[in-house]
Amino acid sequence: MRVPSWTTYTPILAAVMLVLTWGRYPPAVVLVLVAVLLMGAVVSAVHHAEVVAHKVGEPFGSLLLAVAVTIIEVGLIVTLMVTSKGDTSGLARDTVFAAVMITVNGIMGLSLLVSARRHRLAVFNPEGTASALTTVVILATICLVLPAFTTSESGPEYSGTQLAFVAVASLVLYGMFVVTQTGQYRDFFLPVGRDGVTLDQDGDGHADPPTRRATLTSLGLLVVSLVSVVGLAKVESPSIEKAVDAVGFPNAVVGVVIALLVLAPESIAAVRAAARERVQVSLNLALGSAMASIGLTIPAIAIASIWLDGPLALGLDSVQIVLLFMTVIVSVLTVLPGRSKPLQGGVHLVVLAAFVFLTIAP
Known part of the structure; x- marks a missing residue:
């Protein structure tokens, strides 16, 4: 009789702990x-996501994890907006x-760095990756940049009509990408070897699904x-908020911590795929998560x-817009060749470091 591994017990224990501590x-x-x-729940999520991905193949496995995490992320944001006593407009x-x-600079940069250092060059499909990057850029622009420049509402907000349009446009654009990724052009999102040929579908070349x-x-x-990851993150959130206030950091740091916790499973899965020279899987996870985070969360x-009571501030400030602009430029230059040296990964990580530092010390 096969004894269940710790990755089976840990999610159940985490769920029990969530029930015992929720609301307390x-x-x-x-x-x-x-x-x-x-x-433990984060690592377990990575393991089970890889099992499912091995069965359904790419790019469905990456899409499944990105969408699942984002849907629960929405629940966490809404819960915090309802229960938090501070200003939650932003x-x-x-x-x-x-x-x-974190996804475009952190996950993508770390994956490229790990793969390039281990295999000399990180190789991926520029056509599929460029399509994903384009979708992320447009979603980020209409959802996060334009609200800072519209005049229907005072402040970085959309009016009700504008917000409805942006929500519909985001869902349509995200839906179009999913159809592209899983339909006729699926091959553009599959891992490739150094000769540009698509690799096997099993994931490691020999293991059975x-x-x-x-x-x-x-x-x-x-x-x-x-569910346990996001729920337990909510349980920890009051302590996070108190710690942020105690050291005098801005409220935006809370958003960074939440994003780090929620994206931990994808981060680990992406780096592990990159170490196995399956960089396209890593990029699917990184850009797919960024896309889902905007295209599903904002609607x-x-x-x-x-x-919800109170305003909904979506527009980025000038520093954040500059950081987003740098991210777009660096990402385009990274994606176009279809292969990357360690330098490109390091550049992405430096941009992430600048974002974290300027969030703490604006």
């Missing part, structure tokens, strides 16, 4: 245990922008893991804003 203010000892189970903007910077039962079990445990928050 646990003591410091319990918060430490919550943090341990939170990290929480959605700060979290989504942080997610974009998991059984249907194992896949369904991992799918269920993936959902439990992701959901737009709908939720009907019932």
Whole structure:
């Protein structure tokens, strides 16, 4: 009889801890245990996502993890906006922008750096990656940049009509990309070798895909893991907010921390794929997560804003716009050749470091 591994027990324990601590203010000892189970749930989510991805193949596996994490991220943002006692008008903007910077610069940069250092060059399909990057840029511009320049509302806000248009446009654009990625042009999003030929679909060249039962079990445990990650992050959030206030950091730092916690499973999965010279999988995860974070979160928050009190500030400030502009330029230059040296990965990580530093010390 096969004994279940710790990746089976950990999501269940994390879910039990979530039930026991939800809506409460646990003591410091319990918060430490919550943090341990939170990290365990993150690693478990990566494991089960890779099992499911091995069964369904790329790019469906990357798409599944990106969408699952983003849907739960929306729930976390809305929950914090409802329950937090402070100003939450910019929480959605700060979290989504942080997610974009972490995915496009952090996950993408680290993946390119790891693969290029291990295999001399990181190789990927520029056509599929460029399509994903283009979609991310347009979504980021209409959702996060334009609100800072419109005049219908005072401040970095959209009017109700403008917000409705942007929500619909975001969903349409995201839907078009998903159809492109999973339909006729699916080959553009599959891992490629150094000769430009698409690699095998199994994921490692020799292992058989998991059984249907194992896949369904991992799918269920993936959902439990992701719910636990976001739920336990919510339990930890009051401590995070107090810590941020105690050291005198701006409120935007809370959004960065939330994005880091939510994106941890994708980050680990992307780096592991890059180490196996499957950089396209890493880029699918990075850009797909950025795209889903904007294209699904903003429409959901737009709908939720009907019932939420207070303004919804979406427009970035001037420093954030400059950082986004740098990210776009660097990403275009990285993607076009279809291969990357370690330098490109390092450049992306420096942009991420600048974002984190300027968020802490604006």
